[in-house]
Amino acid sequence: MAFKYLPTRLREHPNWFLAGLLCLGLLVALTRIPSGSPEIGASLADSSLRSLPRQLFASFLRMLTAYGGSLLFAITIGTLAATSQKRERLLLPLVDILQSVPILGFFPTAIFWFVALGGPHWGVEMAAIFLIFTSQSWNIVFGVYDGIRSVPPEASEALRSLGVGPLALFRRLYLPACFGRIIDNSILSWSNGWYFLMACEIIALGPVSYRLPGIGSFLADTIEHSAWVNLSAGVAALALLIVVLDILVWKPLGVLALRYRFESTKSNLSVSRSGAALLSLYMNGWGFAPIRSLLGSIHHVWVRVESALEKPSENGYQKTTGWRFTQPLLMGFFWLVLVVGAVYAIIGLFHALFMPWSLTASTIASAVGLSFLRIVAAYIFCLLWILPFVYWVHRNSNSVRLVKSVSQILASIPATAFFPIITVVVLKIFHVTELAVLILLVTGMVWYLLFNILGGSDAIPNDIREAASSLGVKGGLYARKIYLPAIAPALVTGSITAFGGGWNALIISEYFKQGSETHSVFGIGSILAKATYENGDSRLMSLSLFFMVGFIMMFNRAFWQPVYRYVERRFRLDA
């Protein structure tokens, strides 16, 4: 797990109104539950060790499918937003709103929709993939956007003056330019995906419950049956898969990404040696020839399509007939979606606001407030130990590597896998549900803070550390004048992302099942969970999502954004 993504550059005048309206339409559409409960195929629980590899593989396939979708979606949207100011004004705020929507809130209704679409078995499968997709996409969108926007203008001008058309420009310049950020964010997306995969393989919807074969179901089953050996085997297998993926896929791709860096300055980027070795094996080893030729033919097809659409002529790039037809078609479709979404949103808003409210609906505001306080409490708890801990790591520089690799391994195992264990232990010892909720929230927030602050302390230049020791600056003076200001930007980035993680974790933290018992505390997460899992009240769902997202957006605009701007300006390390 690394950092959640923050866009560094937002151009002027984002179209919040239209974007908000579109999101509202989406929200209303997604929370409109069709009458009658869906027929869901419930597969049998299987927590035998023999089934473990199969279940792990099923989860992996689910993740892979969702990731493929996210990648396609993110590259398309990110490129569209980064290459036109008009599109950017709509798309960026849209993605910004969508990324602050707690994913799990949509999940139960997504099941209804997909079951209607794909039948009992595949519908549930598609819903799970959709949920994972939404947890993986947004940060990659911002990564792609930021990567393309950081291309020096001369580079694209040079290519365009050579007569290169938009598709070729994308292949030759934009895609390579954001490749590194795609890889960085993909790693993050995968850990996000694992986190939510655990939560979506088993869900009870009112009277119906279902389980998909997968590692999430496997772990939940072993806990239900107190099969501790199988449980540890499951967690170990999952951790192993994640570590293997990291070594075999992400490390080599990370090395490959170094080639496409635009910045020519030598920085303290360390090249992973195993990654470099594996990369050259993939590039040259005969065993990998089929994969290479597959990628080669994909590239070939792309080039063919490109040259069909973009005929080079003597006066440089000209729109071909293909483009002349497809472009208005795409634009028309885009506007159709826009208008339908907006109309839907307005109708939905009236419907939700002007009908008599249920009793629970009037408590939404105080529920949001209480849940917010819970997140703040969990946040303060995290900071109280992370700040001194990272300070200690920073001052004992030989421990940095160890701490980093240990926490990376810990963070790679999705905390949701441990939720049942945490709740059992906390409730057994303290008998306080509130405490269990807080600890669950902490697991959803802590890594964002830890890794951002570790990264920030790592970025303190060596000569500043030397100047400090040469002057005899240490202890409290060092912490006050050097450590805290230097990590301030990373601390704020970490805080923003940790709050996002916290809001997301609310729905699975404030309301959880343990065995046959349901535990819940009053808060927006539990209102949302009850509305969806217990009585399918779509109006209550859309109202609570509306208020929750509204509150998150307002808090981000009114608090985090000014703080972020100030800290970025004041504590940048580039003097």
Next chain:
Amino acid sequence: MLKREDVLMELKHIHKTFLQKKTEYTVLEDINLQIYQGEFLAIVGPSGGGKSTLLRIINGLADATSGEILYKGQKQSGINMECGMVFQAFALLPWLTVLENIELGLQARDIPENQSRKKANYYIDKVGLDGHEEAYPRELSGGMKQRVGFARALAIEPEMLLMDEPFSALDPLTSANLREEVLDIWNDPHLRINTIVMITHLIEEAVEMADRVIVLAAKPGRILKEVVIDLPRPRNKNSEAFQNYVGEIFALIT
């Protein structure tokens, strides 16, 4: 000019090795050096020759693998608080004003606020930064930034000033001016500082400023020769004697 009897610091058999990818690299090999009270010592050598490491060992920022340092006859361990260091890339804190940057070392010495303010202001005047007290480093030019670096090192009133290629990040005109001012500071009888050790890769710079030039060889770094520059100041770069010194050192390095 040189009073050889007053040894301020003595380096005895300094070795420094680094372990990288399981191979041991010798950076410094058997460095024996005496630094005299009141002298301007320059250390020149090819890049990657361990010059900076040597300066850091003198300050106590890095530990020698073996060997010892005597400061006024006492064995030195940890940071030598009598040394002020000036860095090549300035190493200023971007979130502190000029004044706050300069006060940092004084605060580390628990000097009361009104006194440290007075001292900082005194050195701000000395290096010609008056009027910029409340500016932030990123608002200053490179030359002005390095003046802050000098003021910060001088404000702790050290006996010895250590300079790690202090002029190499500056443009030629600025560095020429600053060189002259450093010599003025060195000669100023009101200031406690009277000994300077400067690292440089510019032979002319070393000959222009120093009483004595230590020529280091690279890989491993060891002392090739010590050249005493016996020229009256201010020195004329175009004189034959000056050029002879430059030629002599140049021949040693290449």
